[in-house]
Amino acid sequence: MIQVRGDSRSGWHRGHVIVAPDKFKGSLTAGQVAAHLAAGLRRARPDIPIVKVPVADGGDGTVDAMVDAGYARMQTGVTGPVGNTVAASFAMRGETAVVELAEASGLRRLPDRPTPGTALEATSAGTGDLIRTAVLGGARKIILGLGGSACTDGGSGLLTALGARLLDADDQPLPPGGAALRNLERIDLTGLIRVPVTVASDVDNPLLGPRGAAHVYAPQKGAGPDEVEALEQGLARFAEISRRDLGTDLSERPGAGAAGGVGFAALAYLGAQIRPGIEIILEQLDFDTLLGGARMVITGEGALDRQTLHGKAPIGVARAAARAEVPVVAASGRRTLTLTMLRRFGIEDAYALTDIEPDPELCMSNAGPLLEQLAVHIAETRFDREVSRNR
Known part of the structure; x- marks a missing residue:
């Protein structure tokens, strides 16, 4: 559970500081960032009550953040993005399961670097495996975090893992991957496992076109121009068959292009709602309640840059804190x-590790101790002002 200087949440005192960072990608998890910031604050001001609330926005690190918040980590073997078996986790509390696509179907789950071949064949089946396992374990609500995917299969692999059958003109199952969708003729939904799904994603791209899943994101997954065109054709065929069978076209819906089109499958076949990831995660963490009586929030992520402004975790934390009239400062590795x-x-x-160590490589390799130094500086320069404001 979330702790306040060793006590349960019911014992926190007025005037606490909330430490709510996202991960520093490639360096520290959100939980590690929160721990180092808290250690530095206590070194400078041991009298400050501290609430550590690691956060995430639905992408890499979401399951870790929920486990830090008291969810149980559930691990199982699933199908990796190129058919390799991987050990992947989801988080569960009560009847709610939090599934992170990157855990099962992410680029980091490729056995080697992405290639044109993996771009064409990568599947989201492992994410469907996680959802199925969660449902069989008692989950009645799924929060699906999309981000960091290796696949551009429109979510066809996810649907297959949940019991759907995607068939060609000879009534044979399609092989995995987005390129195979060019041969899609029929979708059999007889065995599809259905469960309420809320998609946590900040991506507003449609499924198709210049802003779609293939053109925007597939090049990051190893696709060249020929592969992008093949994937676009496959997704277009998937959208066409879905429109024919379902009587509605969701390919233009904002977020349909998330995670190589997994957003589309969730919308069209699971009846999902798509919401900003950080908002969903903060709700699960009961963040608004934690803000009661707080004097300051420290948030952050590895880089405070233009991407931060598009619904990333620090902005979501700041918006929630603003509603409670609690001031916010940010810590990061670097800031532009x-x-x-x-x-x-x-x-x-805003404070950055590069303020005290200009070498980016040292900031990455020595991020923990540097964060503690930064937290001491924050306490020394900010806390008296925040205390005065809240008296």
């Missing part, structure tokens, strides 16, 4: 955003 820009989004001050 001006304070003027950040203040428009509710972040009053």
